[in-house]
Amino acid sequence: MASGRGHLACGGTGAEWVHRRRLRNPDRRRNRLLDDVHGHRLPRRVRPPTGGRNPPDTVQRRPGRDAGRAGAVPEPGCRRPEVDCYGPCDGEERRDRRPDRHHQLRHKRRRCRLHVPRPHRRGQPRHGRNLLHPRQDAVHDVRGPLQRRHQQLPLGHGPSDGQDCARTGRHLGRPAAGTAGQSYPDTKVASPSGGSPNPDGTTSYTYSLATGTLPPGLTLDKTTGIISGTPTATGESTFTLTVSSDGSPQQSASKDYELLINGTVTTLSASQNPAIAGREISLVAQVTTTGAHPPTGTVTFAYTEDPDGAGPQTALIGTATPDAAGLAKLPVTLAAGTHLITASYGGDPENPPGAPAATLSQIIVPALDVTWADLPAGTAGQSYPDTKVASPSGGSPNPDGTTSYTYSLATGTLPPGLTLDKTTGIISGTPTATGTTSFALLVSNGTGELQQQSAPHQASITVDKTTTSTKISSSANPAGPSQKITLTATVTGTNPTGRVTFKDGTTTIGTIPLNNSGQAGLLKTLTRGEHKITAVYSGDSRNTGSTADAFTQRVVSSDVKTTLTANPTSITSGGSLTYTLTVTNNGPDTAHAVQAGLNPAPGITIKNTDRQTTGTPTTINGTTYPTAWNLSDLTPRQTITITIKATATGKAKTKLTTTATAAPANPQTDTTTTNNTSKTTITIKK
CATH class of the missing domain: 2.60.40.10 (Immunoglobulins)
Structure with missing residues (x-):
């Protein structure tokens, strides 16, 4: 393995490491002798360059464990650096887990002693990676025995300051x-x-x-x-x-x-950006200098615009003087649009002018403008016409560029049954109570500092009562002299409540409350003759009062008589005959809606009649007749005759009886009902 020692020189052009090594016989297990930068042979334990104990102005530095076992010792001439020992400096001893393989640092009385252990055994290489030596500008490549080489990357630096070395122990x-x-x-x-x-x-x-x-x-x-x-x-x-x-x-x-x-640097900001047209904002210029004197000159604010497309034009906004902190503030009110604003510092005797000028793109959104609508009156119980309360314009745009508005009530409430859509501003619904309701409307736009809100707008909606109508009907008209009839008044409105008063002419004949269907019924027996009936509705909180048109109720007495004859009365089977039906009103009053019906005997076939039939079976006085006629009204003493052609078939000596009935539509107006029906019989001869 390779190892080396280095020497740190302060005040030069940089830190220089010079390494030498002596390759021993591969069979040797140790390499005990190392050379320093001056060529001195050093034993395994390194001594300070001044000899003896460490003087108070120097300190030995312990390199990193993986930095090739190189030690760095400041020159004696360097000022005393900060204590920077790679271990505790509290008078205690620190030992690594493997003292026979790693550095051991002892520190006592503000001094450091550096111990270099034996190198590693051959065949046990250190980690094969590039490691930067602490506090030095050199990189060592420490690898295994098969790739022994010690490379370095010298780095030339610019000028350094001896004071930096004294302060930090490093070149700066x-x-x-x-x-x-x-x-x-x-x-x-x-x-x-x-x-x-x-x-x-x-x-x-x-x-x-x-x-x-x-x-x-x-x-x-x-x-x-x-x-x-x-x-x-x-x-x-x-x-x-x-x-x-x-x-x-x-x-x-x-x-x-x-x-x-x-130099001098100027930055520009605004108290609010974007801001709202018509609201005052502050342009804030921050003037920063490197000198010891604060700026005392003038900051000039201007903006550049191209309103007519002829080219950018610069206009002065105003000037301001920085305070002790270098802040210059100018209050302004700008029109809607985007303004390119500049702020430049003109300099002072101690500070140069700021360059370049600071710029700011100030956005001014249009103010909210609202046109209010006139609100129409409503009617209780009837759908209120959809009405938009306002038509706003301008205002703060949304992030996507669109503009939206919110509608609300500032004070008061809407009439019961009506609602305000906060998004569309439309009032709709069906009012349930009458009267005039007052309230205040608001339109708002935007959020946060850009939120705009209109002034409260006072408005009101009047809800009128529903105009009602009343009608009268009768269960029987005409009616008989002793017949009980029901007079019914029907009121049309908004869930009308209250009472209805019935009058016969000017005489009150009854007062009846309305039911849930808006109807009031009076059961009454009237005398013979015509009666002018009226009904008066009093109204309620939602509905106006109303009076029905006069209704004519007839109470009549008539006498309808029916006569049926046949000619001949004796015929052979298959022969023809003629029936004659006579209907007479004996009075004294008109018989209304008189109907007549014929029920032929089995074997009698009707061929034709001289009066149009109803074409369908008709029930008269409780009996259904297959052939019937509507005779309309019969005045007193009026007679109607109907001729019927028929044929007869049957066995000899068979008697065939045919029945006919005539009566008013209201049988109770006929005082004598026994003469309403007539029968006739014919005989089939040999």
Whole structure:
């Protein structure tokens, strides 16, 4: 196996490691003698370069366990670094689990003593990987006995500062400082050499940041290692640069850097962005300098627009002076649209002007504009016409670019039965109560800081009563003198309730409450004659009152008489005969809707009649007649005669009896019903 020792020099161009080794006979199990950078032969236990005990200004550093057993000792001339022993520094002793194979560190009275154990036995190689020695810029490739070689990747650095070495015990690279807003000169901060070659024999490297970041605006080219760009912020940035060879085995080295960016930088923001047209916002410019004096100059705010398409035009918004923290605020009110705003610092005796000017794209959304609608009146129990309460425009757009609105009630409630759709703003439904209801409407738009809301709009809806109508009907009209009839009043409205008063002329004949169907019925017996009946509905909370038109109820007394004759009364079978039906109203009143019917005896066949029949069987006084006639009204003493042609068949001496009946539609108007029916008989002779 191979091992070596190194020496760390402060104040030079970097850390240099020089390694030498003496290859022993392969049969030998130990390699006890090692050379340091000065060529001194050292025993297995390493002594400080000044001899004796460690002076208080120096410290021995223990390398990593896998770093090739190399030790690093600061020169006596270096200022005392911070105690950085790889182990506890509390006066106690730390031993590794395998003291015969690993380093053992003893620390006492603020000093470190470094022990290097025997090297590993041949045939027991260390891990075959590239390991970066702590605190050093060298990479060692420690591999097994069949591939013995000790390669290194020297890394040339930029200038270092002795104070960095005194403060941290390390070299700290300081590339050339830059200026904010100005192009940074292309700078290659590391110049590596050596390392593992590629398969084609060339050597290439990859540059990366192990820790930290470059100043904003600067970038590192991972192939060339050049830092370039235009810094946008001032201040000092600390980072660690790592260079890796691309060949196999891969080797790497790292170094810490500090890069200072001078100048004055201005950033611009707004108290609200997007904002709403007509609302005041504050433009805030932050002026940052690298000097010890705060900015005392003036920040100029302007915006660039192209309103007529003729080209960008710049207009001054205003100026402001930064406070002790470098903040300059300018309150403004902008119109709707997108404004490109700039803020530039003019400089002062202690600080240069800020470059470039800070920019901000300020979005101003239109203010919400609402046109309110007039709300129509409604009627209780009837569907209210769908009405949109408002027509808004403008307002804050949604993320997808659309604009939506929300409708609500600020105060009050809608009339019972009506609802407001919060998305469409439509009032709909069926009002259930009358009266005038007042409320306030709102239209809102957007969310968060961009939420807009209209002023409350006072509105009202009047719900009127339903206009009702009342009609009268009778169970029998005309009616007989002693007949009980039912007079019914029907009210049409919105679930009407209340009472109906019936009058015969001006005389009240009864008051009846409405049922669930809106009807009221009065049972009454009236005297003979005509009666003018009216019905008055009183109304309720949802319905207006109404009066029915006068209804004429007739109470009549008639006497309808029926007579049926046959000619001849004796005929042979198959012979023809004629029936004569006579209907007379003997009065004293008109007989209404008189009907007549004929029921021929079996064997009698009706051929024709001189009056149009109904064509269907008709029931008269409870009896159904196959042949019937509607005779309409018969005035007193009026007679109607009907002639019927028929034939008769049957056995000799057979008697055939035919029946006829005539009566008013309401039989109770006929005072004598015994003469409503008439019969006649014929005989079949030999």
